[in-house]
């Protein structure tokens with residue numbers, strides 16, 4: 001049974017640790033079943049010439065809260081719909097909020113809290129000296145991750161993965177974000193909007209009231225919950 005602490009990213013005790021690559025020694029947390037499926041996908045991708053890496057797996061409520069708050073305070077860059085950095089300092093609090101949610105989940109409303117979702121990329125296709133962007137344009141036809149996007153289209157379902165953010169809903173397209181559907185659905189089923197809103201409402205940062213109102217109306221689209 002999935003608890004509210006688990007779907008809100010407040011309890012990582014059921015998750016397992018893994019390192020995506022011994023050289024980089026980056027440690028992630030994830031759901032055990034999702035990780036097993038990911039390992040199979042990594043092996044399959046390798047046979048097709050893709051050296052898959054994980055940019056992000058489980059993210060706690062507090063981590064997501066900090067990311068959001070840093071963007072609101074101008075400590076982290078915010079991107080416009082063309083994925084270009086924008087100066088939000090002159091915007092109203094509500095406008096800042098609306099710009100941030102384009103690419104950042106509201107804390108408590110992120111599938112990364114589940115441990116079933118991963119942001120991945122093929123490190124061997126990233127041009128030398130280029131920083132990973134995690135933008136949709138990296139996957140555009142002719143761009144460096146395009147072949148990997150095509151590979152995922154063909155193969156990810158075989159291992160139980162879907163891409164929840166396909167650009168058809170409220171959230172911008174995220175070709176790098178994959179979800180282990182079977183397990184993620186258990187979290188989505190357990191998800192209770194009243195509990196999630198009550199917890200988020202307990203914070204007093206100036207953007208929280210906008211986040212609560214927005215999440216109340218749009219939580220199904222934010223989580224891609226059937």
Ligand SMILES: [Zn+2]
Pocket residue numbers: 056112117118119174177
């Ligand atoms: Zn993601």
